[in-house]
Amino acid sequence: MRVYLDNNATTPLAEEVKKEMADSAGIFGNASSMHKDGMLSRNLLEKARQKVSSGLGCSPDELIFTGCGTESDNIAIQGFLRGTDKKHIITSKIEHPAVLNVFKYLHNNGYEVTYLDVDEYGAVDPELLAGALRKDTALVSIMTANNEIGTIQPVKEISERIREYSKDIVFHTDAVQGFGKTDIDVKKMGVDMMSVSAHKINGPKGVGALFIRKGVKIKPVFIGGHHERGLRPGTENVQGIAGFGKAVEIAMAGMKEKNEKTGRLRDKLKEGIIRSIPNIKINGHPETVLPNTLNVSFRDVEGESIIMMLDMEGISVSTGSACTSGTLEASHVLLSIGLDHASAQGSVRFSLGVYNNEQEIGYVLEKLPGIISRLRDMSPLAKKSECK
Numbered sequence: 447m448r449v450y451l452d453n454n455a456t457t458p459l460a461e462e463v464k465k466e467m468a469d470s471a472g473i474f475g476n477a478s479s480m481h482k483d484g485m486l487s488r489n490l491l492e493k494a495r496q497k498v499s500s501g502l503g504c505s506p507d508e509l510i511f512t513g514c515g516t517e518s519d520n521i522a523i524q525g526f527l528r529g530t531d532k533k534h535i536i537t538s539k540i541e542h543p544a545v546l547n548v549f550k551y552l553h554n555n556g557y558e559v560t561y562l563d564v565d566e567y568g569a570v571d572p573e574l575l576a577g578a579l580r581k582d583t584a585l586v587s588i589m590t591a592n593n594e595i596g597t598i599q600p601v602k603e604i605s606e607r608i609r610e611y612s613k614d615i616v617f618h619t620d621a622v623q624g625f626g627k628t629d630i631d632v633k634k635m636g637v638d639m640m641s642v643s644a645h646k647i648n649g650p651k652g653v654g655a656l657f658i659r660k661g662v663k664i665k666p667v668f669i670g671g672h673h674e675r676g677l678r679p680g681t682e683n684v685q686g687i688a689g690f691g692k693a694v695e696i697a698m699a700g701m702k703e704k705n706e707k708t709g710r711l712r713d714k715l716k717e718g719i720i721r722s723i724p725n726i727k728i729n730g731h732p733e734t735v736l737p738n739t740l741n742v743s744f745r746d747v748e749g750e751s752i753i754m755m756l757d758m759e760g761i762s763v764s765t766g767s768a769c770t771s772g773t774l775e776a777s778h779v780l781l782s783i784g785l786d787h788a789s790a791q792g793s794v795r796f797s798l799g800v801y802n803n804e805q806e807i808g809y810v811l812e813k814l815p816g817i818i819s820r821l822r823d824m825s826p827l828a829k830k831s832e833c834k
């Protein structure tokens with residue numbers, strides 16, 4: 447039995463998406479060509495643009511296709527800043543590296559960055575944000591939902607604070623994890639730019655999109671031809687984009703019911719863990735959280751060891767920490783919500799998807815307590831805490 451609970455990393459392709467992509471595989475023309483073959487590709491592209499923009503609540507001419515969520519973030523942030531002289535930018539301490547590392551790069555290249563603290567659940571306080579706004583603030587980027595702990599940010603309140611202060615500050619949100627799992631509507635949320643990615647919603651890898659509100663001026667980050675309004679030059683990945691369109695269509699249909707089902711399974715997993723394993727901590731917001739995400743710290747064990755042992759039992763999960771060049775580095779998200787290094791390193795993210803079922807959750811609950819107990823028996827950390 448294989449149980450896949452790493453859907454925040456990526457998701458399996460939906461059957462309908464596979465079919466859409468297979469059906470469009472024979473359409474090979476360059477979408478910029480004037481002839482019939484080109485027109486067939488252009489039609490697929492525009493049909494997908496219609497579907498993705500309708501999922502975001504924007505008009506199709508406010509949406510460009512990109513190569514992934516990371517690319518969308520870079521085009522939004524760097525592209526906007528290329529067109530303004532203002533040098534102050536704001537983000538949170540728990541953004542995905544696709545945003546955080548762009549801010550670090552900008553900081554090293556003449557920008558002044560405010561990194562907002564988050565509370566113990568990982569939420570940004572809109573008042574804290576309001577207090578950080580300045581006359582020379584060019585852009586704010588706050589994610590819609592966090593990829594490690596699932597906390598959903600008060601995006602609408604944040605945008606209201608920004609608007610109260612100034613009409614000129616641009617607000618970008620990375621909605622790569624929020625799209626398909628929370629209510630998304632760029633107009634209601636009041637955002638100027640939004641990044642999304644196909645492979646998080648049962649679409650193909652290597653396809654993303656960026657909403658840019660009419661009137662927001664972006665300069666190209668990649669230099670080339672006129673594709674995607676000159677902002678993402680290069681011949682479009684028509685087949686992947688067609689798959690993205692289909693993925694959005696099926697993600698939006700019955701989203702509420704699907705989220706309720708995922709949420710039920712996630713809660714069953716959470717309650718089972720709480721019942722059967724002592725010395726744990728649930729990370730993330732108790733209510734304002736993605737329905738599919740559960741992040742747990744297991745005291746006195748390494749998250750990496752849990753992952754390996756679960757993998758041997760056929761269960762795929764992730765840590766809340768990243769492993770860089772052989773040295774274990776604790777997750778910046780977990781440290782920002784106040785966990786110490788040991789707890790951050792003993793954390794595991796279970797991220798469910800639309801294809802998980804009760805039986806799979808039961809199987810995880812059957813295997814996990816024994817694994818934690820065996821690891822604690824071997825752990826020098828556990829021995830130390832027994833001595834206390």
Ligand SMILES: Cc1ncc(COP(=O)(O)O)c(C=O)c1O
Nearest residue numbers: 514515516542544593622623643
């Ligand atoms: C919040 C967030 N932003 C951006 C990304 C990057 O998306 P992509 O893999 O499409 O570049 C991810 C992927 O994990 C993510 O979770």
